[in-house]
Amino acid sequence: MLELTHLKVFHGPIEAVHGISITVQRGQCVSLLGPNGAGKTSTISAIAGIADYQGSIRFQGADLAAISVEDRQRAGIALAPEGRRIFSNLTVKENLLIGAATRHDRRAVRSDINHWFESFPVLGERRDQSAGTLSGGEQQMLTIARALMSKPQILLLDEPSLGLAPLICQQVFRLIKELKSSGMTILLVEQNVRDALDLADYVYLLNSGHISNEGDHNVFGNDANLMAELTGIH
């Protein structure tokens, strides 16, 4: 479904990712793991179209090179970005409406918004409240819900547990697990190794812009050296 080949990502003149190749199959949850500065967010940004890159990104067979940021989303790629980036002055409901901006089935949009309000009653209770007043965990739920409002083919999740309390992290990972069970294709960038491994069908380990290892989650979980490299615990 998504195929990155010899991908190099640039931040101005600096090459942050050095020719990596990644494949995500339909219905799979693939994790990109690695320490800070490994190039995880750069990779996801390139897929979303907000970072310069060389190499090829193919989505459902089509090369995305000439496709704009907006049209990538319209093609079915949704991003829940690092740092959440909710529209803090807009209400919770307006944030969800923005997520569905490219849809024309108004009745279905309303029904989907109600679905999220039922799934996360806190969001429902605060539907007319500024999103900036939500807690970090609630904002993360809103970010994921906003991304899903476009009915994407693939969900790019960038550090969804960043800065959240352990209990809230569990809620976020429970939601991602539910999405995976429903058949959603997910590319997950995460530093929370154990939870990410628990979710992932396939794992890429990034280090300094290179893929230093890859395999299914069992391989990573059973390899003490790899786990030490990932968690930093020796």
Add this chain to the structure above:
Amino acid sequence: MDYAIQQILNALSFGAEYALLALGLAIVFSIMGLVNFAHGEIIAAGGYSMFAISALLTGNPWVVIVGALIVAVLTSVLLERLAFRPVRYADPATGLLTAFGVSMILQNLFLLLVSPRPIAVTNLYFLNWPIEIGSVQISTLQIFETVSTAVAITVLVLFLRMSSFGIAMRAASLDFEMVRLMGIKANRVVAVAFAVSGLLAGLACIFIMARRGSVDPTFGFNPVLKAFVACVVGGFGSLGGAVLGGFLLGAIEVGMLVVLPQSYGGMKEAFVFGIVALILVWRPNGILSPPVEKGDKL
């Protein structure tokens, strides 16, 4: 008492004009981070179109007014397409210099192609009819100005709050890239912002023309300077701030005219800007400066 009411009405009338202009600047700034100093030339284009329509087509004031509004909107959208879109993602200083450049080019085009002298437009006579309510004398322009501004602001607020495109514009003013990531076409959001800004400039143009009765190449310079000051006082980028700043500036100007002895009349502007400076000492980012988008609560 009557004198006070008279001056309040004057302040409302001036303030309405500044508020419209400031709102036009603020809409574009909030989305693009661009201070469009060519806004004055959009007003001037509206003024020249009034002359052209009445000279070439019809003297019907309503046709002239609608024509000026359409020309202002089209000029604004055209400037975005030709001048500002190519520098949209450039350094903010590039956008500012582009705006200055466009302003100078348009002023010189008016100078070369039309006339360096003021050209009279007399179609808006009906806006200068005096109306007496008790001992308070107002003009139809003051009523038209205040009511039109109130309607324009109400419609704009409804558009920004109720329509999906309006919500997208508010979101774009907070995080433009994130709006693009939601699949909303950046070009469309920016073009609509310029169209709305042009419409407000066209509306202000009608009031200024009704008051001055003529248009010249630097017609829009002073009004936009005042609008810029109103935006700074209200908080640049805040739409509510622009409206507040406009009305506040109108009130200060009229207040100065009332308070200052006649011999100090020539120093009115100095006193007005002195008060503006004091407001900025109190609130350096303007009275209603918009919150900085932090994006999360990390």
